[in-house]
Amino acid sequence: MGQFTDMNGNIRTNRDGLGQSGRAYAAQNRVSAVARRWPRITATFHASAESISSWMPVGGPLALVLCAMVLWSASLATINPRNITDYGLVSALPLLFYIALSLLTVSFCVVVHQRQVPAPVLFLHVVALIVMIHGTLALVYQAPRYSWTYKHIGVTSYIQSHGSIDPSIDDPYHHWAGFFALSALFNEIAGFDSAFSYAIWAQVFFNLLYLGALLLIFKSCTSDQRLIWLGVWFFYLTNWIGQDYFAPQAMTYFFHLVILGVCLTWFKVLASPSEHPVRRWPVLAPLAAWFQKIISHIAPNGAPDTVSRPIQRIGVMLIVVLSFFIIVSSHQLTPYMTIASVLVLVAFRRSSTRTLPILMGVLLMTWTTYMAIAYLSRHNIWYDSFGLLSSNVENSLTDVSRSSPGHTLAVFTTRALTALVWGLALLGGIRRLRKGYWDLSIALLALAPFPISALQSYGGEILFRIYLFSLPGMVFFAAALLYPSPDSGRSWRTTAVTVLASCVLLAGFSFAYYGQERMNRFTKNELDAAQYLYQTAPPGSLVLQATFNFPSRFQANYDQYQYPTLTELDLINKHNGTFNIDHIADYMDRHKYPAAYLILSRSQKEHAELMSLLPVGTLEKLEETAMRSEHFQLIFANADARIFTLADDANGAGK
Amino acid sequence: MIRSIWMWPTVIAVSAIGVGLVVFGNVASPIRPVIAFWFLLICPGMAFVRLLRIQDNSNELTLAVALSLAIDSVLAIVMVYARLWSPKWGLGILIGISVLGAALQVITANRRILRLARRQ
Numbered sequence: 001m002g003q004f005t006d007m008n009g010n011i012r013t014n015r016d017g018l019g020q021s022g023r024a025y026a027a028q029n030r031v032s033a034v035a036r037r038w039p040r041i042t043a044t045f046h047a048s049a050e051s052i053s054s055w056m057p058v059g060g061p062l063a064l065v066l067c068a069m070v071l072w073s074a075s076l077a078t079i080n081p082r083n084i085t086d087y088g089l090v091s092a093l094p095l096l097f098y099i100a101l102s103l104l105t106v107s108f109c110v111v112v113h114q115r116q117v118p119a120p121v122l123f124l125h126v127v128a129l130i131v132m133i134h135g136t137l138a139l140v141y142q143a144p145r146y147s148w149t150y151k152h153i154g155v156t157s158y159i160q161s162h163g164s165i166d167p168s169i170d171d172p173y174h175h176w177a178g179f180f181a182l183s184a185l186f187n188e189i190a191g192f193d194s195a196f197s198y199a200i201w202a203q204v205f206f207n208l209l210y211l212g213a214l215l216l217i218f219k220s221c222t223s224d225q226r227l228i229w230l231g232v233w234f235f236y237l238t239n240w241i242g243q244d245y246f247a248p249q250a251m252t253y254f255f256h257l258v259i260l261g262v263c264l265t266w267f268k269v270l271a272s273p274s275e276h277p278v279r280r281w282p283v284l285a286p287l288a289a290w291f292q293k294i295i296s297h298i299a300p301n302g303a304p305d306t307v308s309r310p311i312q313r314i315g316v317m318l319i320v321v322l323s324f325f326i327i328v329s330s331h332q333l334t335p336y337m338t339i340a341s342v343l344v345l346v347a348f349r350r351s352s353t354r355t356l357p358i359l360m361g362v363l364l365m366t367w368t369t370y371m372a373i374a375y376l377s378r379h380n381i382w383y384d385s386f387g388l389l390s391s392n393v394e395n396s397l398t399d400v401s402r403s404s405p406g407h408t409l410a411v412f413t414t415r416a417l418t419a420l421v422w423g424l425a426l427l428g429g430i431r432r433l434r435k436g437y438w439d440l441s442i443a444l445l446a447l448a449p450f451p452i453s454a455l456q457s458y459g460g461e462i463l464f465r466i467y468l469f470s471l472p473g474m475v476f477f478a479a480a481l482l483y484p485s486p487d488s489g490r491s492w493r494t495t496a497v498t499v500l501a502s503c504v505l506l507a508g509f510s511f512a513y514y515g516q517e518r519m520n521r522f523t524k525n526e527l528d529a530a531q532y533l534y535q536t537a538p539p540g541s542l543v544l545q546a547t548f549n550f551p552s553r554f555q556a557n558y559d560q561y562q563y564p565t566l567t568e569l570d571l572i573n574k575h576n577g578t579f580n581i582d583h584i585a586d587y588m589d590r591h592k593y594p595a596a597y598l599i600l601s602r603s604q605k606e607h608a609e610l611m612s613l614l615p616v617g618t619l620e621k622l623e624e625t626a627m628r629s630e631h632f633q634l635i636f637a638n639a640d641a642r643i644f645t646l647a648d649d650a651n652g653a654g655k
Numbered sequence: 656m657i658r659s660i661w662m663w664p665t666v667i668a669v670s671a672i673g674v675g676l677v678v679f680g681n682v683a684s685p686i687r688p689v690i691a692f693w694f695l696l697i698c699p700g701m702a703f704v705r706l707l708r709i710q711d712n713s714n715e716l717t718l719a720v721a722l723s724l725a726i727d728s729v730l731a732i733v734m735v736y737a738r739l740w741s742p743k744w745g746l747g748i749l750i751g752i753s754v755l756g757a758a759l760q761v762i763t764a765n766r767r768i769l770r771l772a773r774r775q
Contacts, residue, residue: 119713159735159740162740163734163735163738163740163741164735164736164738164740165735165736177732177735177736178728178731178732179728181728181731181732181734181735182724182727182728182731182732184731184735184742185695185727185730185731185734185742185745186691186692186695186727188742188743189674189678189691189694189695189742189745189746190687190688190691190692191678191683191687191688191691192688197688198688209720212713212714212716212717212720213717213721215713215714215717216713216714216717219711219714251724254721254724255721255724255725258717258718258721261714261717262718265714311706311707312707312708312709315703315704315706315707316707316718319704319718319721319722319725322722322725322726322729323721323725325725325729326724326725326728326729326732329728329732330728371736
């Protein structure tokens with residue numbers, strides 16, 4: 001019986017009488033004999049074996065990503081947007097698409113679990129995910145999604161055409177024009193007439209931008225690569241809000257993330273504050289003592305402290321100030337979110353940028369009182385919902401009592417996904433705390449946007465925006481539920497749970513993000529109709545639509561037309577769908593426009609039906625009635641859109 | 656060391672020349688949007704962020720993109736609000752800013768090398 005010593009130092013025996021060391025010795029002898037006889041072959045074999053063993057941790061996942069991308073590319077040809085039902089794009093996606101996405105998900109979850117995998121491999125997985133979930137729409141659709149995209153294209157074209165904005169136009173985009181000015185400059189330098197050529201790719205572009213900013217934030221909170229990359233992965237699986245299209249919010253969100261990342265990386269407070277400053281306020285003594293207790297308990301979070309030189313801090317602070325200026329000049333809501341986040345970091349001594357919130361406030365007030373005052377004097381958008389917390393939250397919740405089953409599912413999925421992300425984050429935070437990590441900075445970032453809900457309703461969207469701005473913090477803690485510390489989460493069970501969690505989030509994302517594609521997508525036929533309209537309609541004309549969901553306003557002279565909708569004007573009874581075609585004709589004739597047009601399209605019908613604005617079939621009935629009416633004349637028709645004008649206008653009667 | 660000193664200034668200078676040629680030469684080519692996109696997204700910011708000597712590559716790139724977009728936007732906003740809209744002048748300024756930053760990179764790097772050489 002051979003003996004050998006195991007890893008614990010115990011002497012063990014083998015049944016075959018040859019010890020492990022003896023076996024190894026014999027095997028080495030055999031290899032040496034072969035090596036002596038065929039030295040070149042042996043050397044080549046050794047080199048290949050070493051190469052394969054070093055390649056496997058990287059090459060295997062790369063092969064899987066490539067395979068997933070090939071399958072995804074093959075699936076694109078079989079996607080027909082016309083097959084989209086009430087349940088959204090999910091109903092039109094083939095099995096191959098899901099196989100590709102599943103393969104990528106499994107590969108990522110296995111790779112992120114291994115510590116020795118280089119960051120570029122994880123980066124490649126995330127990029128592949130972004131391309132798959134956002135690039136699919138760009139490749140399959142004929143035109144950009146969302147009707148607002150077209151107005152944003154129009155404002156950009158306006159700047160290209162006029163070289164300036166017009167504050168007298170009652171349009172917020174002429175008062176917060178930063179994003180549009182940048183787009184116009186890019187169009188001119190790139191040689192584009194408008195942003196049409198690339199707006200469809202905005203989702204891919206902005207999500208790629210967010211990747212770097214998210215890494216900046218997460219790296220400041222932990223050095224555990226698994227936690228960083230899983231947080232990033234979860235961000236893309238849970239960002240269902242849809243504010244990543246060609247819009248000011250998409251760009252300002254990037255700057256918001258960068259500002260937070262800079263505050264946490266280069267202005268991180270390394271030492272706990274002394275008690276001296278809080279003792280200055282005797283009135284608030286109990287509160288201050290409690291606050292001090294929390295602060296003093298905060299242990300290091302395991303992230304490497306960035307040693308920054310003064311020149312670096314000055315440089316990055318300049319980037320922060322410039323970035324915030326772009327936020328202020330481009331978007332109404334984001335400055336408040338950024339100030340709230342920076343303020344809590346400073347108040348809780350997580351960032352040393354104490355004067356930054358003041359500077360931000362000054363910039364915001366300056367822009368509001370000088371550059372946007374003309375708009376704000378006409379619209380009381382900030383103060384009408386101030387302090388109405390419950391009303392602001394309720395306004396964000398869609399009434400699904402009359403919705404179709406598909407839309408109801410999409411709405412409930414968004415709610416379930418939101419609750420799931422917040423729930424996972426809470427559990428992850430608790431688990432991380434039990435492991436001794438007080439991630440106060442990231443917890444503050446997750447919670448800072450919530451008080452904004454008491455300040456304004458933001459057109460009934462405040463809850464969505466709060467979810468968006470709290471998401472980086474929330475996904476960090478959701479990922480921490482699986483990898484709470486560098487020592488935990490080593491078993492294969494963690495990988496299995498990560499795959500399961502990713503699949504659940506992906507399923508939720510598919511319904512929440514793609515759930516309203518029936519109305520979000522536009523066809524080339526609808527664009528043709530809009531283009532015909534702008535070629536035909538004289539400036540000052542009335543463009544009456546059934547709902548706002550139509551790809552109009554993309555022309556440089558978009559501001560010269562009126563765009564009321566039948567649903568806003570109550571020209572159709574929303575409950576029973578009844579209308580009087582004579583009243584509609586009267587309205588179009590009453591205001592003595594140079595010309596008046598009624599546009600009915602596929603996307604408007606989908607919108608009215610999906611959002612239960614009108615009973616099913618109302619707009620089809622309106623179309624038939626207009627065709628038969630002596631007041632209207634059909635001047636343009638294709639499979640997806642019809643344009644009517646008043647018969648008098650068409651006959652050249654004039655007004 | 657030498658490669659890392661010269662790499663970004665060279666890339667920025669070549670990009671500036673490229674975008675200048677296609678825009679001022681009114682070249683209507685499919686490559687024009689690609690060069691314009693690359694230049695506006697990376698070059699003005701990278702020209703100055705490299706001076707900060709940030710160790711982490713992804714952080715450096717993120718800051719460079721943020722600074723590029725911020726510089727581009729500030730320029731565009733000033734031109735729009737001051738009613739001085741001239742994209743070609745704007746591009747000229749951006750090229751100037753980028754080349755200035757690239758030159759500063761070379762100067763500061765050379766000084767650092769000389770300082771190190773004197774110490775040795």
